[in-house]
Amino acid sequence: MTTSAEQSGETRDAVKVTAGMVASLVGALAAVYFVSQFLRNSIGVIAPDLERELGIGPESLGLLSSVFFFGFALIQIPLGVLIDRYGPKEVMLGSLLLASIGCVVFAMSETMTGLVLARVLMGLGCSSFFMGPLTIFARWFARNRFSTLVGVQLGLGSLGTLFATAPLAFGADTIGWRSSFVVVAVATLAIGLVAAIIVRNDPPGTQKPPAKPASLGSAVAGLKDVLAVPGVYRLLAMHFVSYSTFATVAGLWGGPYLADIYGHDLQQRGFYLFLLAAGQIAGLFIWGPLDRLFGGPKKPAIVGALMAIGMLLFLALSGPLPAWALGPALAVFGFSCAFTPLVTSHGRLLFPAELVGRGITFLNIGTMGGVFLQQFFTGFIVAAIAGDAASRPFAAYSSVFLCVAGALGLALVFYLRAPDGSLDAD
Template sequence: MSDDSRAGAAPPPAATIFALISVLCAIYVVSQFLRNSVGVIAPNLSDELGLAPQEIGVLSSTFFLAFAAAQIPLGVAIDRYGPKLCMLASVGIAVVGCLIFAWSDSLFGLTVARALMGLGCSSFFMGPLTIYTRWFHSRQFSTLTGVQLGVGTIGTLFATAPLAWSTGLYGWRATFVFVAVGAAVVGLLVAMIARDAPPGSRPEAHRPASLKESFAGLGEVIRVPGFWPLFAIHFVGYAAFVTVLGLWGGPFVTDVLGYDLNERGNILLVMAAAQIVGLFAWGPTDRLYGYRRLPVSIGALSTAAMLLVLCVFGDRGGVTIYAIFIVLGFVAGFVPVQTGHGRALFDKRLVGRGITFLNLATIGGVFVLQAITGVIIGAFPPVELATGEIGRPFAAYQAAFAFLALCVVVAWVYYRTAPDPKVDTD
């Protein structure tokens, strides 16, 4: 719903707004947990099922492949049927995926489960963002995106030390049964509380587009000036960070530094916590600067720099590795401004499909980068580590992290060609 369509309507009570934002953030917590849940338990899966790095990479990235594949039809469905219905239709799929993951004893079964999780979570970010465009002024969008990402990333925290703790106490299988129950409860809360538009808002004057017209609108989206440069930075900006946090960070500190389950959970916990702080800090920077390209550029280049620092100093334990992971988590929190820049390109008729198409780049990039880095790490032969265990050498992770840094820099060079509309601060 446009800003004009809210004109004249009484603002919803603060309690209503709080409940809405809370439940929308809660469902995103589920998505953030599931997408990042392989990193901590990867060594456990590898030991139990004998999985190679390439197979771990495919297993983790399958979530993002399914998630990305759903984005285009999801954007059409959101514009046509509404974000709430889309979220309710998909939450059951995520629950089923969690249960299959808990009961599977083969790579195939786990991969199918990850695909179902990805499909089920595909609406848990775009649905809330579309609701925010209908409830709030456009100038608040980046800040609300930061809130959505920041609070939702509590799910990433749960996928670190708490997941390690639960895995050590109950096992990873029982843990995913607990997650399935939690996801079902959150879905029920969405059904009870969420609304596609605020009470008393004036309905859209135009009729809903037909399915043919909706898909035709995708062609309009990709022809919007600046779409492809934004697509490029979306493709790697988040993916580079989550490839470390959600997949290789755990195996890296295990192979290179000898960290056990609890220690790798703790270091990923502080990295995720730093990202949450970063998401809240970066969210309002577009209004501070009046434009979005500068903060996105600072965030992207800082992310690339920290990945290179990890390549050089990552074999040093203690305070050094914690500091690297913390700073990397913080600087990678520029995603809200990046998302706000993408949203600014589209008018209200295309906003659902536009931001969803860009989210396809965000999630598709994770699939591609996780899969490629799995191949890179797997290309290095296993060695005997200082702990006496068999794992991958530091050089394998250096090659993977340097590749991620290069991708970010190349995407940023192209991103700089995108138009940068002035932020509306009125």
């Protein structure tokens, strides 16, 4: 794989970049992202247990899951400044410590307030686990490899989503969900140690030109340049709902849906959510490279969005599925939601080189803010339809699926007229 330093003709006589070095870098960054994917989706499978143990309703459940993304989005602009000033590796290491603290607080909390605080800490802690690797990839690799690397990053890191399904269900059933999060805290610190040893901000031999670190004020002021880029609002619309389509189902309502409609216990919920997550991970490896086949990310992203809308309508309108169809339907839905690397790559292509960092950060605020609003809002939808019913009716979950499909469809209408973007070999 060609690095960006090699593309620009830089030499590195002292250290040669090898395939093993690249694999270690990508693997370590994916392990960091694993933590984020696990924590953001960890409410879904244990949601019925949290409701029962803490006596909370769907509105509180929606808040508990969504505040992770609120904390994540809140810190994005300061995060860009911190990455520019201290380096992506250093910021990620500090974030890993904060995320592990959030896990411990979550495990020890006995009240809704404590759990919400813990989720905010987790979101703040995980806030650099995507932007940090993207920054490093931009420094190491040519831009026509970026979408593929994002797909690999998301695919490997999304194993964390898998672990938030059946493995978390097994842990919660065996040692309890509280002890399971203590184990996650220890594992997060271990991943931080590995990253500290392996990850480098720049390819070996790269000489960075001296630059004055940006301030928070200049970063905020610089957003006006991002907002002036043609098509940025159309792309923001897709960022706002593309990932939240998956996260609202897999990370929040999938577990309650399986419990209320199919009567599945903790282990069974874990199994079916595992299939959903496995479908998404398989899709990430397939959707990501399609931009090179189609000459850009927009066309395959449109296909993915249409597939996701179709699956949501199927789940909403078909009624409870027979046992043989439920697993495949969830897996196909997960696969269809995996077009997100294409949307991220489109953002990478939309901005000129001097705005790439600020532009991707701005769009990522939309991504995480979208999950926060959609999860929070759907909590009220479920509450309005189900009320205080011990077992919620299918109509409550059908309404969630229709709401998510409608939001994605509306965003797609805006996205259709976004600039295509092109992959120039550089």
